[in-house]
Amino acid sequence: MWDLSIFQSGDTWVALLTLSVMEIVLGIDNIVFISILSDRLPPEQQPRARRLGVGLALILRLALLFTITSIMRLTAPLFSVAGQAISGRDLVLGLGGLFLIGKATHEIYAKVEVGGDQGPGGGPARAASLGLVIAQILLLDVVFSLDSVITAVGMAQHILVMVIATVLAVIVMLLFVNPISEFVTRHPSMKMLALAFLLLIGVVLVADALEQHIDKGTIYFAMAFSLVVELLNLRVRKVARGGPGASQSAE
Numbered sequence: 001m002w003d004l005s006i007f008q009s010g011d012t013w014v015a016l017l018t019l020s021v022m023e024i025v026l027g028i029d030n031i032v033f034i035s036i037l038s039d040r041l042p043p044e045q046q047p048r049a050r051r052l053g054v055g056l057a058l059i060l061r062l063a064l065l066f067t068i069t070s071i072m073r074l075t076a077p078l079f080s081v082a083g084q085a086i087s088g089r090d091l092v093l094g095l096g097g098l099f100l101i102g103k104a105t106h107e108i109y110a111k112v113e114v115g116g117d118q119g120p121g122g123g124p125a126r127a128a129s130l131g132l133v134i135a136q137i138l139l140l141d142v143v144f145s146l147d148s149v150i151t152a153v154g155m156a157q158h159i160l161v162m163v164i165a166t167v168l169a170v171i172v173m174l175l176f177v178n179p180i181s182e183f184v185t186r187h188p189s190m191k192m193l194a195l196a197f198l199l200l201i202g203v204v205l206v207a208d209a210l211e212q213h214i215d216k217g218t219i220y221f222a223m224a225f226s227l228v229v230e231l232l233n234l235r236v237r238k239v240a241r242g243g244p245g246a247s248q249s250a251e
Contacts, residue, residue, distance in 0.1 A: 012158070016161050019161065023148060026148045027148075029198075030054070032197055035050075035177070035184045036104075038050050038053070039184070039185050040133060046181065053134070057173070060142060062167075064145055065149055090210070093147065094206055096142070105199065108199070111195070149162075197223050204216065
């Protein structure tokens with residue numbers, strides 16, 4: 001069983017708080033991706049897909065945590081390409097990043113060139129199947145979970161601390177995945193911003209796989225800044241629609 005005496009140390013609580021915050025921040029990637037994919041489903045299936053996506057993320061992260069020895073072996077080099085050592089982790093992050101870049105690019109094209117809710121022929125876009133959406137969510141859950149667990153191992157010494165932080169982060173994801181998804185769906189400009197975030201995250205994953213590390217703090221700050229600017233834009237547009245000028249033009 002786990003040794004609960006570790007919680008008598010203040011360092012353990014600091015590690016738990018720090019890791020929980022870090023896991024919640026890393027979970028933003030998951031929420032954005034799940035929001036974009038679930039939007040392709042019929043409205044009645046969207047909440048179920050979101051819950052399944054977050055639930056799968058929890059299962060994967062806990063499973064990876066309990067196989068830490070195997071996970072850490074993924075950081076060992078498997079082969080070299082042009083003098084660059086490639087590990088199992090690099091392969092997972094690189095392929096996941098490429099998939100994310102491709103998916104975000106396809107969604108942006110569909111939104112800009114084809115039209116948000118239209119298919120290639122100009123008619124209504126065909127709704128995706130629940131199984132296909134869950135499969136794509138599961139694929140990226142593997143990538144995000146691996147990144148999350150390796151971060152957790154580097155920040156905490158005790159498996160119990162990692163498990164608690166992971167569960168807390170997923171609970172937060174469950175609480176916010178539906179409101180965030182619905183907000184993104186209601187505002188087309190926010191959906192475009194979310195797709196840009198996914199494209200950026202994909203580039204970061206590929207760079208990380210190639211040992212070209214980009215400070216994630218800088219990336220998240222840029223994302224937060226862009227989000228604040230867009231929220232201000234939404235507020236300005238809302239005021240403009242309901243302001244005196246709008247009323248006079250309507251008359």
